[in-house]
Amino acid sequence: MLQATPLTEGWILRHEGEALPAVVPGCVHTDLLAAGVIPDPFLGLGEREVAWVGRREWTYETDLAPSDGHEQTDLVFDGLDTVAEIRLDGQLLGRTRNMHRSYRFDVTGMAGRLSVRFVSAYAEAEAVRGQLGERPGAYAEPYQYLRKMACSFGWDWGPTLVTAGIWRPVRIERWSTARIARVRPLVSVEQGVGVVELAVEVERARVEAPLTVEAVVGGVRARAAIDKASGAVRLEVPEARLWWPRGYGEQPLYEVELTLLHEDGPLDVWRRRIGFRTVELDRSADEHGTGFCLVVNGERIFARGVNWIPDDVFPSRITRERYRERLGQAAAAGVDLVRVWGGGIYESEDFYDACDESGLLVWQDFPFACAAYPEEQPLRGEVEAEARENVVRLMPHPSLVLWNGNNENLWGFRDWGWEGRLAGDSWGEGYYLGLLPRVVAELDPTRPYTAGSPWSGSWEHHPNDPAHGTHHSWEVWNRLDYAAYRSEVPRFVAEFGWQAPPAHATLRRALAGEELAADSPGMLHHQKAEDGNGKLRRGLERYFAFPEGDFDRWHYLTQVNQARAVAAGIEHWRSHWPVCAGTVVWQLNDCWPVTSWAAVDGDGREKPLYHELRRLYADRLLTVRGRVVAVVNQAGEEWAGVLRLRRMSVEGAVLGEAELGFRAGRRAVAEVPVPDELEPAGPKEFLVADADGLRALHFPSPDREIPYPRPEFDVTVAPGAVTVTARTLVRDLLLQADRLHPAARADRGLVTLLPGERVTIGVTGWETPDPDAARSALYCMEPAS
Structure with a gap:
């Protein structure tokens, strides 16, 4: 053995x-x-x-x-x-x-x-x-x-x-006679029967030794002979339980064991877990362009996704427990798809095991990103060898549903001035449109492949055309305000995002002894984006009076703006399902302490964006879109109820209200028109929409124009909880728990309270509750000075 x-x-x-x-x-x-x-x-x-x-x-x-x-x-x-x-x-x-x-x-x-x-x-x-x-x-x-x-x-x-x-x-x-060199498992579902076909390759020390393989899965056993260096065995599992993405069903996993035998004595064993499911990528043309929709077990999926970068710049430090913590954070936020971005690595088995168990779909980039890659030797042979190895290595995982050829390289060739500079030199197109799809088709025909992200499906359309295939929305952040998200409905938004600094305790650890300021030496060093601070400032100035010299206020407002920006995109695009079939936020995580687009910072602390994702990616969502309230229902059953609309003043008066019935089918969107008399007029008014404990707010004016009352609220504390009761409108209240203690965590982020409303924020890691300390860690919108 x-x-x-x-x-x-x-x-x-x-x-x-x-x-x-x-x-x-x-x-x-x-x-x-x-x-x-x-x-x-x-x-x-x-x-x-x-x-x-x-x-x-x-x-x-x-x-x-x-x-x-x-x-x-x-x-x-x-x-x-x-x-x-x-x-x-x-x-x-x-x-x-x-x-x-x-x-x-x-x-x-x-x-x-x-x-x-x-x-x-x-x-x-x-x-x-x-x-x-x-x-x-x-x-x-x-x-x-x-x-x-x-x-x-x-x-x-x-x-x-x-x-x-x-x-x-x-x-x-150490081995004798022979060993298992490679097992390629093709897992499929045929008329309710789970089918596993195991293609086996062996390496021999004895050329003539008779060899067989025996495979077991789900109580089904089969044997096959090895002819020289290879063989195949097929198993059929009746009434196989289907593996589903999280939120759509359970994730049953089956243990597969394949044993290499010589004269009925075991020589080597291969073990993996698999899941039975089907996956397709619907790229059909329609009146809106070219679609891009994942279909799992026949169910069309609106992908609630996040982009994943290596969780540490030193990947050898990422443990099984750390993968499970970070991916657990993703699942708890309502995420059902994780895109493994192409500037990183093929992750370890621990990553994909965690996704298998939690129902997180995996979109796997091949490792090419933001550059023209030569196609000659010595690189070409290495690219093919790594692709062949990793496709087969990752095939057992049911969570893996899509192979993607590269990140932004097809777009870069067309838009970033590469074509003229290359002057005919190779740049990677042969990988993305030739080699890699051939490797996937040969080795893993059970999964779809797309040539890149973004990619419109062919050179007949611009690679980043929002009407065709996948789209990266980076004009917003780089040049435009996030309100521009509402100007278009891409078929699938594979990257978009907005920056904010990490949590306060993360900055204090990384920049110990430095007097923090947006432009202090350490803060600037831990801001790697081109003109990152300039973009943060311009983004704030569209909505707020810029807090010159007030780092704590700058820190809070940049966190608010990040959450609002991502919310603007997701709410708009989800409300246009099924035309738009997914959003993949850039990004879930960080690899060190840095100002970035992440929802979870480099020390593992959740930013307000993280908690906002829990609302945005819940099965049910309300959002105000123009003169309608979109009732978004991604649950598996119909959602019917009563929508309460209130036109309110910032002083707290109800200026008008109505109750309207709605009915949203399973995995569908309904629209409820807002009566004319409830449309807010000017910066002193806003709209509140409530249904079944969910709320949407619409403020028609930027904060700098809104005459907010000075916020008044009462704070009480108890072990594990901070309760805030509002006496005025309190918009975007945030408890920064890490200011209470570096180990402290809050169970929610930004919350807006109307006069008389109350919220209890769960807090862990804070052993000595103190009302004054809690109040000092609370931030909210204040009147413009």
């Missing part, structure tokens, strides 16, 4: 004659941090002080003991970052140049000193650029010239920390 022994002990990191203890899996930066050689690059200006690390060579070493009792011994690396030379007892085993692949070396009969020497990723990238020629990209760093996590070279939300190391597990595998 194959025996696997992890190689985690005894590693050292060598550099210029010095030896430091090393942790494997890990990376150079984390080892240097642990040894106290470098400062924490996440704190203050520390990133600048460690830039040299990415431009040096590094070597990992350990001793490999001799092995016996088996015919074959393999050294297996699940991931090497990135350009490495592997030697055992001085003998060259091989060279690598791809972070996204695994590697296996035959070390039968060998022992001695194992060394893995990493060349600087910069040196490799610059050498490839010199060989193949310059290619344009969104950033000056040379990330498109090697197969490595692009965002380790920095992004508009991330630091430039170019890593090296043995970033995924390494082990010794």
Whole structure:
């Protein structure tokens, strides 16, 4: 039977004659941090002080003991970052140049000193650029010239920390006769029967040994012979329970076990969990353009999505527990789709396992982002090898529903001046429209593929045409106010968002000792977007009097503006289902403490946007759209009730009201016209719409024009709770719980109270409730000064 022994002990990191203890899996930066050689690059200006690390060579070493009792011994690396030379007892085993692949070396009969020497990723990238020629990209760093996590070279939300190391597990595998080299599971549903077809490849130590495989799933067992190096076995599971996205049903998972046998003795075992479901991508043309709608088990899905970036710039630090915490936050916010963005990595099995269990659909980008990528060697072979490996690796996961060729590269070719600069040079089109769809069609025909995001479906339309396929809405934020979201109805919005700084406690930890200001040195260093602070300011000034010199007020208002911006988009687009079939917010998470578009900051704290997503992505939503109230019902049953409309003054008077019946079908939208007499007139009035405990508010004027009363409210505290009772209109009340204690969390974000209304905010991690402290951590809209 194959025996696997992890190689985690005894590693050292060598550099210029010095030896430091090393942790494997890990990376150079984390080892240097642990040894106290470098400062924490996440704190203050520390990133600048460690830039040299990415431009040096590094070597990992350990001793490999001799092995016996088996015919074959393999050294297996699940991931090497990135350009490495592997030697055992001085003998060259091989060279690598791809972070996204695994590697296996035959070390039968060998022992001695194992060394893995990493060349600087910069040196490799610059050498490839010199060989193949310059290619344009969104950033000056040379990330498109090697197969490595692009965002380790920095992004508009991330630091430039170019890593090296043995970033995924390494082990010794000992085996005899034969081993399982690859299993490709095709999982389908045919007339209520779950079908599993397992294509098996084996590696042999004995060429003539008769081999069979036996597979078991859901109590069904089947056997098949292995002919030389391959074979296949098919199993049918009657009345298989379907796996559903969260909110649509349950997520039953079936254990599949495949055993390789020789003379009825086991040689190797492959185990995975699968789920039975069907998935299609409806790209039909209609009177609105070209659709883009995921269909799971025959049910059309409005995707309530978030974009996912690597949760740490040092991915080896992301544990199973951390994946589950972050993805649990997504699920708790009503998210049902997570897009794994193309500037990152193919995530670990822990990520996809968590998505399988929680019903989070996964849209998986191939790792290409915001650049022209050469299609010649040495890159082309690496691209195909990594695609083939990762498609097969991730196939068992029912949560995976879409393969996407790249992020923004087709759009970049058309709109970012690339075409003229390339002058006919390759730039990646052959990957996205040729190689990758062929690989997916060959290996994983059960899932749809799209060439890119954004992508209109063909060159007949602009790549980012909102009427065709996927759309990235970045004119808003970069140039336009978020009110512009309401000017169009894209078929599927795969990226959009608005920035805000991280939580106060996150800033205090990352910028300890600094007097915080929007433009203080640390704040500017932890703002990576081009003119990011300028865009934040212009976004605020459209609605508020800018709080010059008041950091706390600036911090609060930027959080409010982020939540309002995203709400403007999602409410509008959800109300136009089924023309629009999904929104994928940029972004769920951060990889370090930074001002960014994230809903959850780099320390894992939820911004107000996160709590707003819980409202926006709930099954049922009310929103005021022009002169109608849209009643959005994504639940599986009809929603019928009474809508109460009130025209109110900011002083709290009811100026008019009505009760109107509504009926919204399952997974449908109904529209209720607002009577003319209830339309708010001028900045002193607003509209309130209530139904079944849900509320929509419409203020027709920007805050700077609204004569808010000075907010008055009472605060009481109890263990685990802060209760606020309003005596006036209190708009966008926010308890910043982390100001009470860094470990404190609130269970809700922004809330607007009418006079006499009360809200109780749950608080965890605050051991000594104090009304004065609670009041000092409460922020809301105030009269313009």
